[in-house]
Amino acid sequence: MKRIPFEYAVLAISVGVTFAVATPARAQTSAADSKRNETSAEKLARGKYLVTVAGCNDCHTPWVMGPKGPEPDMSRMLSGHPESDKLPPAPAPQGPWIMTAAATNTAFSGPWGVSYTANLTPEAETGLGKWTQRNFTETIRTGRHMGRGRQILPPMPIPMYKHFTDADLEAIFGYLQTIPAVKNRVPEPLPAAQPVAAK
Numbered sequence: 001m002k003r004i005p006f007e008y009a010v011l012a013i014s015v016g017v018t019f020a021v022a023t024p025a026r027a028q029t030s031a032a033d034s035k036r037n038e039t040s041a042e043k044l045a046r047g048k049y050l051v052t053v054a055g056c057n058d059c060h061t062p063w064v065m066g067p068k069g070p071e072p073d074m075s076r077m078l079s080g081h082p083e084s085d086k087l088p089p090a091p092a093p094q095g096p097w098i099m100t101a102a103a104t105n106t107a108f109s110g111p112w113g114v115s116y117t118a119n120l121t122p123e124a125e126t127g128l129g130k131w132t133q134r135n136f137t138e139t140i141r142t143g144r145h146m147g148r149g150r151q152i153l154p155p156m157p158i159p160m161y162k163h164f165t166d167a168d169l170e171a172i173f174g175y176l177q178t179i180p181a182v183k184n185r186v187p188e189p190l191p192a193a194q195p196v197a198a199k
């Protein structure tokens with residue numbers, strides 16, 4: 001039998017020891033990783049669920065006429081009022097009919113003026129791509145753009161959504177950051193044409 005040089009034997013032993021020590025550590029890390037992935041996968045699924053049942057697509061996804069009537073065009077999911085869709089002035093309110101919705105259900109005229117739904121996709125310039133979780137949570141909690149800008153206009157259901165828990169808002173925002181980015185610059189709202197007469 002050939003003698004194994006001493007240095008190689010030491011190397012082999014130390015590699016073996018390193019491997020023996022490293023293996024459980026690696027196993028632990030990957031268990032932690034998969035736990036984390038599982039948790040974030042669950043969180044994303046919950047975010048998707050909340051966005052779906054809270055009806056964000058009703059207003060933030062433009063509607064088109066489908067075979068069974070108007071439906072949100074999911075190829076433009078949550079991209080807000082289409083910038084290409086320039087609307088004529090809204091009809092004047094009549095009697096109790098004080099609000100008008102455009103065919104896309106992304107533009108609304110009412111006593112507050114005209115509001116256009118925001119682009120909620122992660123597009124950097126025209127969507128929420130540069131927003132942080134904090135920007136999002138504070139917007140929903142305070143009803144102000146990024147928590148400190150102008151007031152968010154109707155019919156965005158801030159009075160209801162401000163009751164979402166922090167965990168819900170994290171799940172929603174986390175999910176919104178994973179949907180396809182759509183470049184679409186939503187117009188600024190228009191002020192009310194004339195003050196609503198006090199009765």
Ligand code: HEC
Pocket residue numbers: 050051054055056057058059060108115116117118120136139144145146151152153154155156157161172189
């Ligand atoms: C009934 C219609 C409606 C529904 C439902 C709705 N939104 Fe909105 N949302 C709007 C309108 C209109 C605006 C723009 C208001 C404005 O310009 O002040 C808006 C604005 C926003 C903004 C503010 C963006 C900014 O730049 O400040 C965020 C964030 C938002 N919506 C998220 C959501 C999420 C998330 C959901 C679902 C959980 C949702 N919206 C559901 C109508 C709606």
